[in-house]
Amino acid sequence: MKFILDQDLHIHTQLSPCSSNPEQNPQTILRYGEEYGLRDIALTDHFWDEAVPGGVGWQGYAYISKWLPLPQGERTRLHLGCEADMNRANVIGLTRETAEKLEFITVSINHLHFQMGKDERHGAGWYAEQFKKRWNVLLDSGLPYRKMGLAHPTYRGVAGNMPDPRDHLDVLEAIPDGVWLDMFARTEKLGMGVELNAKNNEYSPDDFERVLRVYRLAVEAGCHFYGATDSHHPAHLAPRHENCVKLIDALGLTEDQKFLPFD
Ligand SMILES: [Zn+2]
Numbered sequence: 001m002k003f004i005l006d007q008d009l010h011i012h013t014q015l016s017p018c019s020s021n022p023e024q025n026p027q028t029i030l031r032y033g034e035e036y037g038l039r040d041i042a043l044t045d046h047f048w049d050e051a052v053p054g055g056v057g058w059q060g061y062a063y064i065s066k067w068l069p070l071p072q073g074e075r076t077r078l079h080l081g082c083e084a085d086m087n088r089a090n091v092i093g094l095t096r097e098t099a100e101k102l103e104f105i106t107v108s109i110n111h112l113h114f115q116m117g118k119d120e121r122h123g124a125g126w127y128a129e130q131f132k133k134r135w136n137v138l139l140d141s142g143l144p145y146r147k148m149g150l151a152h153p154t155y156r157g158v159a160g161n162m163p164d165p166r167d168h169l170d171v172l173e174a175i176p177d178g179v180w181l182d183m184f185a186r187t188e189k190l191g192m193g194v195e196l197n198a199k200n201n202e203y204s205p206d207d208f209e210r211v212l213r214v215y216r217l218a219v220e221a222g223c224h225f226y227g228a229t230d231s232h233h234p235a236h237l238a239p240r241h242e243n244c245v246k247l248i249d250a251l252g253l254t255e256d257q258k259f260l261p262f263d
């Protein structure tokens with residue numbers, strides 16, 4: 001049976017500084033969920049646990065839990081999650097204790113664009129090494145993987161502040177198939193999901209193929225996937241939902257490949 005897009009497990013609210021749009025709130029997001037027949041939505045604002053030194057500018061649980069109790073719909077369940085981050089020293093801004101309080105955690109290991117100096121430049125191989133190193137840190141962290149997902153594995157931030165927005169595709173290509181397969185297989189073995197990044201409207205057909213290569217390797221490694229729009233604004237919700245459907249279709253995903261952290 002074909003993969004039905006009935007979840008969106010990566011959405012920001014106005015509490016994220018890069019959103020700050022007052023209409024981007026749980027009520028708006030719940031209406032979107034009901035309209036699109038979504039079963040589960042996770043609010044995942046940018047996050048850094050107060051208990052971990054070395055923050056990258058985000059706030060912690062006391063701040064994001066302002067939304068509690070979350071409104072609930074007839075068919076859509078809203079969950080309090082976060083987008084956890086990793087700093088330049090490869091420290092994850094989340095303790096196990098705080099992780100217990102959250103229903104879902106998407107972890108970004110490729111937000112290098114706002115953590116590196118504006119003029120810092122390296123070759124694609126260097127960024128590829130960083131990405132691998134940071135992914136290993138995540139897989140060795142002992143966090144509760146079964147309610148966690150790997151955020152946007154093909155995101156452009158992996159290439160830091162490289163000037164051409166297409167540079168990240170070179171970084172993804174600098175990682176050999178065997179390395180992707182091994183890392184995705186370990187991610188799956190720990191019980192973590194892999195996010196279907198819905199920003200693929202920014203790609204030409206050729207570039208989209210380069211992104212699909214990574215996702216196909218995740219499929220080959222046996223990963224489980226979840227829908228995610230990474231919306232920061234109400235206007236992102238509908239088009240990115242459609243993008244996510246396109247990605248699912250391009251990969252030919254089926255229901256048994258869906259990541260289900262709440263069931
Ligand atoms: Zn992110």
Ligand SMILES: [Zn+2]
Nearest residue numbers: 010012083230
């Ligand atoms: Zn995000």
